[in-house]
Amino acid sequence: MDGRRSAARRGADGRAGRDGQAVPSATVGRLPGYLRALEATAAAGAVLTSSDELAERAGVTPAQLRKDLSYLGSYGRRGVGYDVAHLREQVTVALGLADVRRVLLVGVGNLGHALANYAGIAERGFVLVGLVDADPAVVGTTVAGLVVEPADDLAAVVARTGATIAVLTTPAAVAQQVCDALVAAGVVGVLTFAPCALRVPPHVDVRAVDVASELQILAFHDRARSAGGGAS
Amino acid sequence: MDGRRSAARRGADGRAGRDGQAVPSATVGRLPGYLRALEATAAAGAVLTSSDELAERAGVTPAQLRKDLSYLGSYGRRGVGYDVAHLREQVTVALGLADVRRVLLVGVGNLGHALANYAGIAERGFVLVGLVDADPAVVGTTVAGLVVEPADDLAAVVARTGATIAVLTTPAAVAQQVCDALVAAGVVGVLTFAPCALRVPPHVDVRAVDVASELQILAFHDRARSAGGGAS
DNA sequence: TAGATTGTTAATCGATTAACAATC
DNA sequence: TAGATTGTTAATCGATTAACAATC
Structure with missing residues (x-):
C-alpha cells in the first residue's frame, strides 16, 4: 500500500508475488507443504495458528516459514498469528490452484x-x-x-x-x-x-x-x- | 597425494569425499544423473568422454559437472577428458553402490x-x-x-x-x-x-x-x- | 500496559558461474 | 609445439538464519 517497493524487482521468469517481487524458487518448493500444514490445521478445527505451529507441521523453522510467506504478502497479524482459512486461501491462489x-x-x-x-x-x-x-x-x-x-x-x-x-x-x-x-x-x-x-x-x-x-x-x-x- | 589439503575440512555430518572434504549436498543430488550419463555413454561404446558431452547428457553445464566431480577427486586428464569406465567406477563408489x-x-x-x-x-x-x-x-x-x-x-x-x-x-x-x-x-x-x-x-x-x-x-x-x- | 508474534533486516552460509592456469 | 580440456580459483548469486523493531 505504501508503494515504497513499487520499483518491482521481478524475476526474469515473471514469477511474481505480491508487489511484483519474484517468489524465490526454494520458497515455491515449500508452498505445497505449507498448504498441507494449513489443511491439517483447519481439519483440526483451529481458526488461528502461528508460525511456530505451522512450521512444526511443515517440518521447517518458524523463521523460514515467515520469510517464505512474506514473499506472498502480509497475511498475519503481529501479536496474534494467522487466520487459517484466509492464509490457506492466499497460498492456494499463489500456487495457481484457484482454477482447476x-x-x-x-x-x-x-x-x-x-x-x-x-x-x-x-x-x-x-x-x-x-x-x-x-x-x-x-x-x-x-x-x-x-x-x-x-x-x-x-x-x-x-x-x-x-x-x-x-x-x-x-x-x-x-x-x-x-x-x-x-x-x-x-x-x-x-x-x-x-x-x-x-x-x-x-x-x-x-x-x-x-x-x-x-x-x-x-x-x-x-x-x-x-x-x-x-x-x- | 601431495598432502597439501590434508587439513581435511570435513562436513559436520561426516559425508566425506576424497581428502576428507564434505561433498556438498547439491552435488550429491546430481551424482545419480552423472552416473546415468556415464552408463549411456558406455552403452554407446565410448571409452573416453568430456565434461561437455557428459554435461549435455545430464542436463547441466560443463563447469558445474567439473566442479561437482572435483569434490570426488581428480579423475580426468587435462587436454584429454575422462575414461568412461574409470569415472563410472569412481562415481559408483562415491555413491555407496559398490555394495548392494x-x-x-x-x-x-x-x-x-x-x-x-x-x-x-x-x-x-x-x-x-x-x-x-x-x-x-x-x-x-x-x-x-x-x-x-x-x-x-x-x-x-x-x-x-x-x-x-x-x-x-x-x-x-x-x-x-x-x-x-x-x-x-x-x-x-x-x-x-x-x-x-x-x-x-x-x-x-x-x-x-x-x-x-x-x-x-x-x-x-x-x-x-x-x-x-x-x-x- | 505487558506479553505475544509477525514481517523485515542484515549477516552468514552455501551454490553457481565464468575465467583461466595447469597440463596432457 | 599447438590445440584441447581439466581442475581450481574468485566473483557472483541466491538461500538461510537470527535478531529485533513494529504492532496487535
Missing part, C-alpha cells in the same frame, strides 16, 4: 496406472483429463474412468482436453520424443518419472522424479555412515 | 505394488528384500517374488533381512508411526511418498517424493504464465 488444472498422463504402465488412480491428485486442485499410451494392448482399456487413447493422437487429446500439465511415465527411451510432442501441443508443465534428462524450451517447466536416484542419494549417506563410523 | 543396499518396502497399495515391480531399482544397485503391509487381505500375497509380511513383524523383518533403506508408501495417517518403527529397527534411510513431513533423528536421512506437491509447483508456474502473459 487439467492434467494428461502419458504412459499407462505399472506406475502410470497407480498414479492415475491416486486420489491425492484430484484432491489437490487437479483433474485428470486424459490417458495416452503407445501399446495397442493398453489403448482402449478404461483406467480410472478414462479410456486410454493412442500415442498418435497425443496432439489431438491435448487440444481437445485443454491439458496444460502432463505426467510422463513412459520408458526413458521415448521420453524425450513424447515430451517434444507434448510441448508442441501446448503443454507448459511436465512431471516426468523417466530416468533421463529432458530438454525443453524456456517457457516450459519440468519437474523430475526418479525413484532410483532418490535411493542412490540415500545410499550415499548410508555409505558415509558405515565408512566414517566409529571415531570422531 | 538392501531395501524394504512398507505399504503394498497401488503405488507400493508398482514400485516393487519397478525394474530400475534392482538395476541400479539395490535389492528389494522385504514387503510389509497392515492390511490382512494383502499380507501373505506374493508381489514381485516376495511374500507380504504383516506390519506387526516390521522390526523382525528389518532384523532378518538387514535392510538399511526403506521405501514408505503407506497412507499419511500412519506414516510417522511406521517411520518411527523403521528407525527403531535400525533403518537409516527412508524414501517416503506419504504427503506429510516426517520427523527423524539426525543420523537418519529422509527423502520425500510427493506427486501432488510436484504438480502444485508446476501449477504455480502455469499460473504465473497465464497471469503475467502478454507484454515484454
Whole structure:
C-alpha cells in the first residue's frame, strides 16, 4: 500500500508475488507443504495458528516459514498469528490452484496406472483429463474412468482436453520424443518419472522424479555412515 | 597425494569425499544423473568422454559437472577428458553402490505394488528384500517374488533381512508411526511418498517424493504464465 | 500496559558461474 | 609445439538464519 517497493524487482521468469517481487524458487518448493500444514490445521478445527505451529507441521523453522510467506504478502497479524482459512486461501491462489488444472498422463504402465488412480491428485486442485499410451494392448482399456487413447493422437487429446500439465511415465527411451510432442501441443508443465534428462524450451517447466536416484542419494549417506563410523 | 589439503575440512555430518572434504549436498543430488550419463555413454561404446558431452547428457553445464566431480577427486586428464569406465567406477563408489543396499518396502497399495515391480531399482544397485503391509487381505500375497509380511513383524523383518533403506508408501495417517518403527529397527534411510513431513533423528536421512506437491509447483508456474502473459 | 508474534533486516552460509592456469 | 580440456580459483548469486523493531 505504501508503494515504497513499487520499483518491482521481478524475476526474469515473471514469477511474481505480491508487489511484483519474484517468489524465490526454494520458497515455491515449500508452498505445497505449507498448504498441507494449513489443511491439517483447519481439519483440526483451529481458526488461528502461528508460525511456530505451522512450521512444526511443515517440518521447517518458524523463521523460514515467515520469510517464505512474506514473499506472498502480509497475511498475519503481529501479536496474534494467522487466520487459517484466509492464509490457506492466499497460498492456494499463489500456487495457481484457484482454477482447476487439467492434467494428461502419458504412459499407462505399472506406475502410470497407480498414479492415475491416486486420489491425492484430484484432491489437490487437479483433474485428470486424459490417458495416452503407445501399446495397442493398453489403448482402449478404461483406467480410472478414462479410456486410454493412442500415442498418435497425443496432439489431438491435448487440444481437445485443454491439458496444460502432463505426467510422463513412459520408458526413458521415448521420453524425450513424447515430451517434444507434448510441448508442441501446448503443454507448459511436465512431471516426468523417466530416468533421463529432458530438454525443453524456456517457457516450459519440468519437474523430475526418479525413484532410483532418490535411493542412490540415500545410499550415499548410508555409505558415509558405515565408512566414517566409529571415531570422531 | 601431495598432502597439501590434508587439513581435511570435513562436513559436520561426516559425508566425506576424497581428502576428507564434505561433498556438498547439491552435488550429491546430481551424482545419480552423472552416473546415468556415464552408463549411456558406455552403452554407446565410448571409452573416453568430456565434461561437455557428459554435461549435455545430464542436463547441466560443463563447469558445474567439473566442479561437482572435483569434490570426488581428480579423475580426468587435462587436454584429454575422462575414461568412461574409470569415472563410472569412481562415481559408483562415491555413491555407496559398490555394495548392494538392501531395501524394504512398507505399504503394498497401488503405488507400493508398482514400485516393487519397478525394474530400475534392482538395476541400479539395490535389492528389494522385504514387503510389509497392515492390511490382512494383502499380507501373505506374493508381489514381485516376495511374500507380504504383516506390519506387526516390521522390526523382525528389518532384523532378518538387514535392510538399511526403506521405501514408505503407506497412507499419511500412519506414516510417522511406521517411520518411527523403521528407525527403531535400525533403518537409516527412508524414501517416503506419504504427503506429510516426517520427523527423524539426525543420523537418519529422509527423502520425500510427493506427486501432488510436484504438480502444485508446476501449477504455480502455469499460473504465473497465464497471469503475467502478454507484454515484454 | 505487558506479553505475544509477525514481517523485515542484515549477516552468514552455501551454490553457481565464468575465467583461466595447469597440463596432457 | 599447438590445440584441447581439466581442475581450481574468485566473483557472483541466491538461500538461510537470527535478531529485533513494529504492532496487535
